[in-house]
Amino acid sequence: MSAESPGAEGAAPARVVFVAGEESGDALGAGLIEALRRRCPGVVCEGVAGPRMQAAGCRTWFPADRLAVMGLVEVLARVPGLWRLRRELLRRLRRDPPDAFVGIDAPEFNLGLERRARALGIPTVHYVSPTVWAWRRGRLRTIAAAVDRMLTLFPFEEALYRERGIPVTCVGHPFADEIPLEDRRIAARERLGLAPDATVLALLPGSREGEVRRLGAAFLHAAAWCRARRPELVVLAAMAGPKVRARFEAIRAGAGAGVPLTAIEGATREVLAAADVVLAASGTATLEAMLTRRPMVVAYRMHPLTYRLARRLVHLRRIALPNILAGADLVPEFLQDAVQAPALGRALLDWLERPDAVRALQGRFAALHRDLRRGASARAAEAVAGTAGCGP
Numbered sequence: 001m002s003a004e005s006p007g008a009e010g011a012a013p014a015r016v017v018f019v020a021g022e023e024s025g026d027a028l029g030a031g032l033i034e035a036l037r038r039r040c041p042g043v044v045c046e047g048v049a050g051p052r053m054q055a056a057g058c059r060t061w062f063p064a065d066r067l068a069v070m071g072l073v074e075v076l077a078r079v080p081g082l083w084r085l086r087r088e089l090l091r092r093l094r095r096d097p098p099d100a101f102v103g104i105d106a107p108e109f110n111l112g113l114e115r116r117a118r119a120l121g122i123p124t125v126h127y128v129s130p131t132v133w134a135w136r137r138g139r140l141r142t143i144a145a146a147v148d149r150m151l152t153l154f155p156f157e158e159a160l161y162r163e164r165g166i167p168v169t170c171v172g173h174p175f176a177d178e179i180p181l182e183d184r185r186i187a188a189r190e191r192l193g194l195a196p197d198a199t200v201l202a203l204l205p206g207s208r209e210g211e212v213r214r215l216g217a218a219f220l221h222a223a224a225w226c227r228a229r230r231p232e233l234v235v236l237a238a239m240a241g242p243k244v245r246a247r248f249e250a251i252r253a254g255a256g257a258g259v260p261l262t263a264i265e266g267a268t269r270e271v272l273a274a275a276d277v278v279l280a281a282s283g284t285a286t287l288e289a290m291l292t293r294r295p296m297v298v299a300y301r302m303h304p305l306t307y308r309l310a311r312r313l314v315h316l317r318r319i320a321l322p323n324i325l326a327g328a329d330l331v332p333e334f335l336q337d338a339v340q341a342p343a344l345g346r347a348l349l350d351w352l353e354r355p356d357a358v359r360a361l362q363g364r365f366a367a368l369h370r371d372l373r374r375g376a377s378a379r380a381a382e383a384v385a386g387t388a389g390c391g392p
Contacts, residue, residue, distance in 0.1 A: 013042035014390035015098040018049060018058060019089065019113065021067030021106030023207060023240070024284055026050025028127060028380075029104045031174050033058055035381035040390035048089070061092065067106045082109060090116055097122050100388035104128060111139075115146035123387045127151045127380060129161075140164050148387055151380050154325060155371060169383050172374025175284075179269065179291040181369060188273035192236070192264070200234045201226060201348065202275035202294075203261070204268065204285040207240035209247045211281050214301040216251035218339045219279055224259040225345035230352070235261035238271040238285075277351045279344060282319045282333070290322040291369050293362040295351040297344055298323075299334040325368050330361060 016036070020029040030052035033045050037057055045057055050064035066085055086109065093101070093116075101117045103110030107130035114124040129152040130139060140160065143150065149167045152158055161168035186196055194200065201223060205215045223235045239245035245265050264271055268285065272278060272292040280286050282300035289296045298320040318324050320333050332347040334340075351358060385391035 013044055014040055014100075014388045015044040015046070016100045016102060016384060016388055017093065017098040018045060018047040018053065018102045018104060019067075019106070019110055020047075020049055020053060020064045020104040021109065022064060023050065025067075025104040025106060025128075026052045026064050028174060029053040029058070029102075030056040031377035032102070032104075032127065032380045032384065035377040036384055036391075039378075039381050039385050039392070040388070043388075043390055048085075061089070067109055086113055089113060093117055093120060093122060098388075099123070099390070100125060100384060102127060102384055107139075111142055111146045115142070118146060118148070123148045125149050125151060125384055125387050128153060129157045140166070149383055151383055153372075153376070156325070169379065170374070171376040171379035171383070173287065173372045174376040175288055175291055176369055176372035176374070177376055179288065179369075181366070181373075183293065184273040188270045191270060192267075192274050194234060194274055198234045199230065199232055199352065200236060200275045200277075202271045202278045202280075203235065203237040204271075204278060204280040204289070205237070205248060206281035206283070207244065207285070209243055210303075211283075211300075212244055212247045212251065215281055215299060215339065216248050217255045217257070218299070218301075218341055218344065220252055220255045220257035220259055220261075221341035222279060222344035222348065223261065224257040225341045226348055227259055229345075229349060235259055236271045236274065237261050237263045238268040239263050239265040240268070241265065277348050279348060282321075282335075284321075286331075287321045290325075290365045291372075293365045293369075295331065295358050295361055296320075296322075297332050297334070297347040297351075299339045299344060301336055301339055322365065322368070325372075326364060330364055 018029055020026050033053055033056040036043055046059035046061060048062045048064055049058040049060045054060050097120060100123045101114060102125045103114050105128040114126060118124045124147050126147045129150060144164055144166050150161050152168060152170045153173045155170050158168050158170045189196055203219045203223060205212045205219045227233045239248060245263060269288060272289050272294055275294050278289045278294045278296040280289055280296050280298055282298050286298050300319060319335060320331055322330050334343060
């Protein structure tokens with residue numbers, strides 16, 4: 001760590017080590033690093049980073065996709081590699097302690113690492129609250145021992161930490177800052193080459209290959225079910241990346257759904273903005289659909305053993321982020337065996353046939369959007385700078 005205040009003449013610049021998991025953590029980390037570099041000129045950022053964090057100026061020790069794993073069962077095969085990565089990170093932290101350590105999401109990996117970093121005298125920040133509001137609330141004791149400050153995305157999370165005396169800042173969600181409040185349907189359709197008056201269904205089957213493997217065929221058959229009743233329907237499929245697209249195209253070739261569609265890679269928000277209705281895998285995509293104010297149907301399937309374990313451990317009535325944020329059933333949800341094409345199709349067409357319901361939903365979504373629009377990256381950078389002792 002710097003022996004002098006980073007702003008003092010001749011002092012070494014502040015160093016912050018980041019550990020981010022997968023694509024969403026990379027996006028959060030990139031925004032944070034850009035804001036931190038504006039606030040603390042000269043700050044050195046390094047650690048486990050994805051391509052967006054690298055582009056923002058983070059020196060990469062290891063790529064973020066080393067942590068890209070989901071599910072209680074699926075993680076087991078990755079445990080030896082994850083332990084090796086943690087040991088190497090701890091070795092580096094001991095050898096050259098930074099001014100602050102920031103774990104971005106990936107709580108199963110980062111909280112243990114943060115606890116050990118804190119024991120070494122390194123101030124720690126965790127960015128994105130684990131879902132302690134859904135399950136394993138006992139983790140709050142672990143968090144209290146691991147972090148000097150928790151940064152949450154959603155306002156309702158703050159109270160849980162304040163009740164336990166854990167320093168917390170709700171920064172809002174970066175997506176709420178990035179996605180404009182005004183509707184961009186016509187402009188998005190122009191960019192995608194769609195007619196202004198087309199009726200568009202967007203499919204978002206997930207950002208991970210496992211999600212697409214479990215949901216892809218059901219989504220394709222649901223789209224085919226809808227087109228059989230609404231032949232004018234234009235179907236777009238938003239693909240998170242080349243691996244996901246290859247998996248989806250393989251499923252499409254073997255599904256026998258026969259639905260004409262256009263798969264578009266790396267333009268999820270454009271697809272959402274162009275859509276009239278959305279069929280989405282539960283997760284961050286549902287938040288983006290909400291912020292774009294699009295009516296949606298949400299579905300999810302897990303590994304059967306993961307699902308059985310989750311049913312015992314998770315105490316949550318809702319799975320879709322818009323429903324959780326609103327504390328109400330705003331959009332239909334389908335989980336596990338309920339993910340069937342006719343049920344999904346009926347729910348999708350129901351939105352198209354009820355414009356008054358869509359307008360009411362959009363009003364609720366707009367209010368949630370405004371509540372989450374707080375300048376997240378700048379707020380997070382302010383908290384990290386305060387922890388690292390740099391900047392104004």
